[in-house]
Amino acid sequence: MPLPQLDLDTDGRPAHRARRIRSEITNVGLSRVAVQLPQGVEPVDDIMVRAGRGVLERKMFTKVYGLRDIPTLAEGEQMEDLLVAAGREALAGGTADLVLYGHTMLMGETDLCGEFPDRLRARLGLTDSRFYGLSHINCASVLRCVELARSYLARPGAGPDERVLVLGGDQGSVADDARVIAGTTVSGDCAAAVLVHAPAAAARPRYRYLAGAGGRDVRFHRSIRMTAEENALFAKVCSMQVVDTLHRALDKVGLTVESLDWVLPHLNNKMFWRTFSSDAGVPRDRICMDLIPERGHSFGADALMAMEHADRMGRLHAGDLCALIAIGQGAYFQAMIIEVLEDQ
Amino acid sequence: MNRSEIVAHLRIALSAVLNREVGELTPAARLFEDLALDSTSVIELLMSLEDTIGLEIDPDDLGPEVFQTIGSLTEYIEASFNRVSAV
Numbered sequence: 001m002p003l004p005q006l007d008l009d010t011d012g013r014p015a016h017r018a019r020r021i022r023s024e025i026t027n028v029g030l031s032r033v034a035v036q037l038p039q040g041v042e043p044v045d046d047i048m049v050r051a052g053r054g055v056l057e058r059k060m061f062t063k064v065y066g067l068r069d070i071p072t073l074a075e076g077e078q079m080e081d082l083l084v085a086a087g088r089e090a091l092a093g094g095t096a097d098l099v100l101y102g103h104t105m106l107m108g109e110t111d112l113c114g115e116f117p118d119r120l121r122a123r124l125g126l127t128d129s130r131f132y133g134l135s136h137i138n139c140a141s142v143l144r145c146v147e148l149a150r151s152y153l154a155r156p157g158a159g160p161d162e163r164v165l166v167l168g169g170d171q172g173s174v175a176d177d178a179r180v181i182a183g184t185t186v187s188g189d190c191a192a193a194v195l196v197h198a199p200a201a202a203a204r205p206r207y208r209y210l211a212g213a214g215g216r217d218v219r220f221h222r223s224i225r226m227t228a229e230e231n232a233l234f235a236k237v238c239s240m241q242v243v244d245t246l247h248r249a250l251d252k253v254g255l256t257v258e259s260l261d262w263v264l265p266h267l268n269n270k271m272f273w274r275t276f277s278s279d280a281g282v283p284r285d286r287i288c289m290d291l292i293p294e295r296g297h298s299f300g301a302d303a304l305m306a307m308e309h310a311d312r313m314g315r316l317h318a319g320d321l322c323a324l325i326a327i328g329q330g331a332y333f334q335a336m337i338i339e340v341l342e343d344q
Numbered sequence: 345m346n347r348s349e350i351v352a353h354l355r356i357a358l359s360a361v362l363n364r365e366v367g368e369l370t371p372a373a374r375l376f377e378d379l380a381l382d383s384t385s386v387i388e389l390l391m392s393l394e395d396t397i398g399l400e401i402d403p404d405d406l407g408p409e410v411f412q413t414i415g416s417l418t419e420y421i422e423a424s425f426n427r428v429s430a431v
Contacts (some may be wrong), residue, residue, distance in 0.1 A: 056388040064387050064403045134363075181385040232382035271387065275408045 011108040015095070028150045029205025030298060030338065031195035033308035034089035036082040037295075038189045040074035042173075047186055051176045061186065065269035068293040072173045079171040080116065082191035083121045086165055090193035091124065096165035099124070099131040102141030104299040104328070105170040105178075126165070138223070138328030139266065140214065142168030142192070142300030143336050147212050149196035160200040168192045168301035168319060181224065181329070182324040183231060185297040192301035192308070204344055206311070210321070210337040213249035217241055220331035239275045241333050246280065246323055249335040254291060261320040263287040264306040264328045267297050300326055303336075311340075318342045353397050357389050373381050379414075380389070386411050390421075398407030399424055411424065 044067045048058045061067045073079065083101075099121065117131040134148070136139045149164035164166040173188030179187040197205045220226060220234050250256060257280055265273055270292055277284045288310045298305060303324035310316050320340040327333055345353075351369055358366045358379065366379075375381045381389075387406075393399040401424050410420040 056391045059391045060384070060387045063391070064401075064406060066403065204376075232384075235383050236376060270403065271383070273408065274406065275383070278408050 003027045014036060021041065028153050028199055028209045029197040029201060029203075029341075030146070030207040030209060031092070032206045032311065033304045034086045034193045035301075035305050035308045036086040036089075036169075036191045037071045038073040038077050038082060040072040040077070041069045042072045044068060044070055044186050047176055048180055051180045053180060057183070061269070064271050065185070066271075066289070066292045067186055067269060067296050070172070070179075070186055070191050070296045071298070073171065073189045077191060079169070079191070082189070083169060083193075084120060085169055086169070086191040086193035087120070087124045087165055088193055090165060090195045091126075092195075093109065094163070094195075095129070096126055096163045096195065097129055098149070098152060098162075099126060099129055099167065100145040100164060101131070101133045101167045102143075102145040102169070102300045103133060103135045103170050103178070104141065105139045105172075105174065106135065120210060124165070129165075137214075137216075137332040137334075138330050139300045139302070140326045140328035140332035140334040142166065143212070143324060143326045143334040144211070144332075146194070146196060146336060147334070150209060150212070153196065153198045153217075158198060160198050161202070162198050163201070164196040164198060168299070168304060170299040172297075172299065178224075181297075182194050183235065184272075187297045187299060188295060190295065190298035190301055190305060192298075192304040194304055197217070204339060204341065205306075206343070207322075207338040208341055210255075210339055211249045211252035212334070212336040213245050213252070214335075215241060215245040215248070215333040217331045217333075220329070223329040238327065239272065239279045241325060241331070242276055242325060242335075243280045245333040246325065246335045249323070249337050253320065253337060255337065257282050258277070259321055260286065260323050262301050262310060262316065262322040264310060264322050264324045266325055267292050267295060267306065269297075269303040269328065300328070302326065307338075316340045345422075345425050347422060350418050350425075352423075353393060353415070354389075354418065357392050357396070360392070361385050361389050369414045371413060371418065373414045375411055375413065375417065383408075383411055386417070393421065402427070404421055 045058055121127050121131055134145050145166045169191035171189050173189050219329050270289055288306045291309050303326050322338050324336040355366050355369055390401055
């Protein structure tokens with residue numbers, strides 16, 4: 001069956017929003033994002049005190065970075081339960097041929113180890129589906145999973161009804177010193193899931209994938225073990241690396257940053273996105289930072305959570321173009337351009 | 345607080361952040377390239393000035409343009425003082 005081409009006109013849109021999108025790639029669809037939050041919440045400052053961080057850094061995180069609270073697993077709650085609940089909601093009673101779990105923490109560091117993939121598949125009702133984890137690119141892993149899902153669904157012989165379930169999120173609360181990334185952010189325990197549909201699927205998705213791009217900068221391969229000098233250099237160049245990755249994604253479909261209605265960001269901190277706004281020429285009010293004070297950073301799930309929030313708040317409308325952005329320590333970058341489709 | 349007083353306080357705070365004596369500061373001195381600061385250390389410097397000289401910053405006004413030179417940082421601090429005194 002021939003794949004639908006994305007060269008399209010913008011029928012039905014007001015003239016001032018008319019855009020012409022060029023694409024030679026396979027445009028899969030994405031479901032609404034399912035997000036699961038734990039029952040607990042902790043003040044960022046309490047976590048930083050326990051992690052032994054200095055007064056000035058604590059003040060910087062809360063006042064300048066805008067980090068206030070972090071969702072945290074309550075006593076007896078399990079990260080696996082959040083992932084299952086998010087996955088079930090995204091599946092909406094349906095199935096998936098493949099499950100891709102993008103995570104940052106090593107499985108052995110959480111309570112997910114020990115037959116976790118088998119347990120998860122069984123609880124999702126996907127016993128016969130294949131399951132793969134993607135972790136080596138840290139917090140860029142979840143958006144990269146969507147890219148891999150797109151490739152999988154575009155393979156020769158793929159059926160129109162095949163679907164891929166993408167899961168994201170980690171247990172940040174596994175250790176206080178590990179959940180505070182020096183000079184950057186504090187990580188929480190949230191899970192997100194999205195179902196990726198084949199291009200010719202009968203079901204109409206909420207979003208259409210338009211393009212994506214990834215990048216890496218090996219100068220920062222030491223990740224959380226970088227020296228002070230490497231951290232300083234990373235802070236200096238990170239925003240421009242994100243801008244470059246975003247431009248490469250937009251270029252693939254003949255778009256520019258001016259075309260974007262929303263940037264749905266990595267929720268690391270507000271100061272980073274103020275810098276990005278200046279470097280990219282994207283107005284701050286088009287970067288959806290609402291969740292930073294109340295949820296902070298949830299590893300690779302951030303951009304999906306920002307999209308779910310923006311949609312739930314009624315900010316996304318059919319025809320809107322959005323850029324989802326993720327940044328992984330190490331350093332890895334991922335940008336994904338989507339179009340919002342008519343709500344069903 | 346006038347500019348020369350702000351620069352004098354900046355010099356003291358910078359010496360503490362850099363853990364060395366900082367000489368005379370010129371407005372053109374670049375924070376990253378000439379003084380070996382990074383964005384995190386500049387923000388921490390501003391946080392320390394909030395505690396020592398009563399500076400009250402508005403994070404929404406804080407962008408990368410502030411982090412260019414001693415002159416841009418001084419202007420930002422001066423504007424922050426003026427905003428507070430105007431309230």
